[in-house]
Amino acid sequence: MNNIEKDARILIVDDTPQNTQILGTILLKEGYKINVARNGRHALDVIEKILPDIILLDVMMPELDGFETCKILKASQKTKEIPVIFLTARTDTEDLVQGFDLGAVDYVTKPFNSTELLMRVRTHLELKLSREMIETVSNERKELLHVLCHDLANPFNAMISVLNIAEDYSKFDSYKKDLLSAAKSGTEIIKLVRDMRSLEEKKLNLINTSLLYSIAQSYFLLGSLFSKKNIELEVNIDEDIEIIAEHSSFINSVLNNIFTNAIKFSYPDSKIVVNAEKKGRYAYISIRDFGIGISENMLANLFNISKNNSRTGTSGEIGTGFGMPIIKKFINAYGGEIEVFSQDEALNTGSHGTEVKLKLQLGENI
Ligand SMILES: Nc1ncnc2c1ncn2[C@@H]1O[C@H](COP(=O)(O)OP(=O)(O)OP(=O)(O)O)[C@@H](O)[C@H]1O
Numbered sequence: 001m002n003n004i005e006k007d008a009r010i011l012i013v014d015d016t017p018q019n020t021q022i023l024g025t026i027l028l029k030e031g032y033k034i035n036v037a038r039n040g041r042h043a044l045d046v047i048e049k050i051l052p053d054i055i056l057l058d059v060m061m062p063e064l065d066g067f068e069t070c071k072i073l074k075a076s077q078k079t080k081e082i083p084v085i086f087l088t089a090r091t092d093t094e095d096l097v098q099g100f101d102l103g104a105v106d107y108v109t110k111p112f113n114s115t116e117l118l119m120r121v122r123t124h125l126e127l128k129l130s131r132e133m134i135e136t137v138s139n140e141r142k143e144l145l146h147v148l149c150h151d152l153a154n155p156f157n158a159m160i161s162v163l164n165i166a167e168d169y170s171k172f173d174s175y176k177k178d179l180l181s182a183a184k185s186g187t188e189i190i191k192l193v194r195d196m197r198s199l200e201e202k203k204l205n206l207i208n209t210s211l212l213y214s215i216a217q218s219y220f221l222l223g224s225l226f227s228k229k230n231i232e233l234e235v236n237i238d239e240d241i242e243i244i245a246e247h248s249s250f251i252n253s254v255l256n257n258i259f260t261n262a263i264k265f266s267y268p269d270s271k272i273v274v275n276a277e278k279k280g281r282y283a284y285i286s287i288r289d290f291g292i293g294i295s296e297n298m299l300a301n302l303f304n305i306s307k308n309n310s311r312t313g314t315s316g317e318i319g320t321g322f323g324m325p326i327i328k329k330f331i332n333a334y335g336g337e338i339e340v341f342s343q344d345e346a347l348n349t350g351s352h353g354t355e356v357k358l359k360l361q362l363g364e365n366i
Pocket residue numbers: 146150257261262265289291292293294298302309310311312318319320321322323324325353354
């Protein structure tokens with residue numbers, strides 16, 4: 001048994017104390033952590049507090065039987081992925097069919113055979129772990145693709161805009177700086193994608209980063225998006241504020257994603273307001289738009305990469321729904337926090353819009 005598996009927590013649900021005792025002894029001896037519930041209702045209470053990795057569920061129980069409990073567990077987002085193994089008498093084959101129909105993954109017959117029990121538990125724990133691993137890897141791939149395809153588009157757009165207005169070759173020198181800056185952002189993003197694996201181990205190169213400069217660079221990279229919708233950017237922050245961040249991801253993934261969202265979900269001719277203040281060891285930054293807002297339901301899943309939250313923007317802009325989870329991942333890697341507040345236009349016709357609040361460590365004086 002590997003270590004992750006050994007850390008597994010198993011919930012035993014049975015109204016016969018003798019059964020829970022036998023199962024508990026076998027599983028504890030193997031090194032598993034266990035919790036015990038005496039019926040379905042009690043099991044739901046226990047799960048509310050401690051989420052198990054696998055559930056051994058008796059079928060016949062007072063108050064809430066195994067089938068009803070399984071139904072409730074499979075209907076809930078929080079618990080539907082937990083494997084359920086039914087505990088049944090050897091003769092109850094009808095039960096087995098119904099159990100599988102309800103989403104159980106296996107069954108163990110009474111009286112218990114410890115080898116068989118442990119084998120089944122181990123198999124389903126391994127399956128659960130590999131499913132989770134596949135999901136993690138797939139989410140990491142989604143993140144890399146997002147940064148490559150989504151964030152890398154901005155420097156190219158900036159270069160195209162500069163080239164479009166640079167018709168007069170004699171003025172080319174003055175555009176060179178902007179082109180270089182956009183191209184540099186592009187190569188930094190490619191490097192960032194290479195480095196993203198180290199995000200897990202918090203090995204990003206965290207340095208003092210000027211807030212105003214980062215916002216200016218982001219505004220430059222997104223210039224064509226701002227101007228297409230005629231959106232004004234109002235920035236009320238002191239020039240001297242420096243925060244701790246990784247330079248490239250802060251501009252290209254954090255700020256650019258927050259601003260593209262704000263632009264995408266604002267109506268033309270509106271504005272985005274950025275405020276920041278220093279308090280103690282932190283900078284509190286607020287980025288506010290007056291767009292369509294976000295419903296409460298959607299807010300709850302905003303940072304969940306497994307949920308697709310993507311809507312089209314007010315001018316039909318399309319997205320992938322990976323922006324917000326990536327922003328949060330970077331902010332956390334910088335040791336900061338992010339919160340999103342919003343008033344849905346559908347509920348409130350007066351004031352509506354979204355405010356993204358960042359709390360980031362202030363740079364150190366060097
Ligand atoms: N400022 C905002 N105003 C209104 N809705 C927003 C705002 N920011 C995010 N949302 C909502 O959250 C969803 C998820 O945002 P996220 O940035 O993760 O993905 P996306 O913008 O749809 O796609 P992508 O960032 O890949 O282009 C959006 O589709 C939108 O519904």
